[in-house]
Amino acid sequence: MSTTVAQERVYNFSPGPAVLPVSVLQQAQRDLMCLPGYGMSILEMSHRAPGFLDILAAAKHNLKELLRIPDNYKIIFLQGGSRLQFSMIPMNLLRGQSQPADYLITGSWSKMALDEAKREGLARVAWDGKSTNYDRLPTLADWQPNKDAPYTYLCSNETIQGVQFDTDFDLKSPVVADCSSDFLHRPLDVAKYGLIYACAQKNAGPAGVTAVIIREDLLARSQDNLPGYMNYTGHVKEDSLYNTPPTFAIYLxxxxxxxxxxxxxxxxxxxxxxxxxxKLLYDVIDGSGGYFKGHAQPANRSLMNVTFRLPSEDLEKKFCKEGEKRGLDGLKGHRSVGGVRASIYNAMPLEGVKQLAEFMKEFQQQNG
Incomplete structure (x- = not known):
């Protein structure tokens, strides 16, 4: 990040919509009035125009290349965010199945997904971290996978609790993963998943578009009596153009x-x-003598959302307020759990994290 840009912009630690690469914002700014070669803004361009079809094809190609997605997977771009996927997944993959789907409940978002799945069919809690306030994640030794389950659902990174899977499960049942808040933060072995979805606004773009990567054989489960937009098969057939897609969000x-x-x-x-x-932030937490208390167990700490508490709620409020004055924005923890949360997604520059780490040390010295 250049000095000029850093002086004009705060460091955005919000969990989403979240920080974007400065070069991406600058490119979008240059292209907003008139996309080079097309004579109009992307905001004005038809979703069926050759210009947008080129943008759509390039996004799919680059996503496939980055994640090394096998040829037997389809990529579609949808709207509606995680809330819609909570319903679309069981509607397409669970309806008509005799066995329950397995759900790993590792925090707030996987619990909401389970609640929606129960509206559509049988769903079983395979593991639940509630007893330890969702501060850790299961290993295969902690639960009994059902090889006949229609799918096993997990949230790869829980933004509220700050816990994250750092490995890919290899199960007999298709693994369905909500990767919204850590999408593209590391390589994934896509072949170990049946379906991966991610809302872009955390780590991959702006709010408004959700990427879905689905294995071809699972599309056969989508029933013709599903409402049109809720059917994955229709979106694959129409190449994400079943309806007018979020063109600007896909472009970004x-x-x-x-x-x-x-x-x-x-x-x-x-x-x-x-x-x-x-590591910069967790080192401060671990070296604070308990002044900063991380929520997640060390083995399951998130690289995306660093969650911690201070000795009192008053100090937490003061920390967030003083941080904001320093240009460290969005540090308040989720309303359901409180505390502090620093979201350090892909586009968060190193300098922003360094400044937060130094502020944490100074705050402890002055308020410890």
Whole structure:
């Protein structure tokens, strides 16, 4: 990030909509009035115009390349966010199945997904971290996977609790993963998943578009009596053009994908950078003598959402308020749990994390 930009912009630690790469914003700014070669803004362009079809094809190509998505998977771009996927997944994959789907309840978002699945069919709680306030994640030794389950559902990163899976489960049943808040932060072994979805506004673009990656054989479960928009098969058949898609959001997501490829150098390098950033904050927490108390168990800490408490709620409010004055914005924890949450997604620059780490040390010295 250049000095000029850093002086004009705060460091946005919001959990989403979240920070975007500065170069992406600058490119969008340049293209907003007139996309080069097309004579109009992307905001004005028909979703069936050759210009937008080129943008859509490039986004799909770059996503497939970044994640090394096998040929037997389809990519579609939808609207409605996670809330819609909570329903679409069981409507398409669970209806008519004799066995219950397995749900790993690791925090707030997976619990909401379970509640919606129960409206559509049988859903079983395979593991629930409620007894320890969702501060850890299960290993395969902690639960008994059902090999005949229509699918096993998990949330790869719980933004509210700050816990994150760092490995890919290899199960007999298709794994369905909500990767909304850590999408593209590391390489994934896509072949171990039946379906992956991610809302862009955390780590891959602006609010308004959700990427869905689904294995072809699972499309056969989508029943013809589903409402049109709720049927994955229809979206695949129409190449994400069943309805007017969120064209500008897809365009911006395409710019982020290109940034990951060309500027960052791929997901392995992105992962290493995210590990470096997170370590700065966790080192402060671990070295504070208990003044800062991380919510997640060390083995399950998120690289995306660093959640912690201070000795009192008054100090937490003061911390967030003083941080905001320093240009460290969006640090307040989720309303359901309180505390502090620093979301350090892919586009958060290292300098922003360094400034937060220094502020944490200074705050403890002055208020400890």
């Amino acid at each position: 997501m395409g710019l982020v994908l290109r940034w990951l490829k060309d500027d960052v150098g791929g997901l392995e390098k992105m992962h290493a950078f995210n590990q470096e950033k997170a």
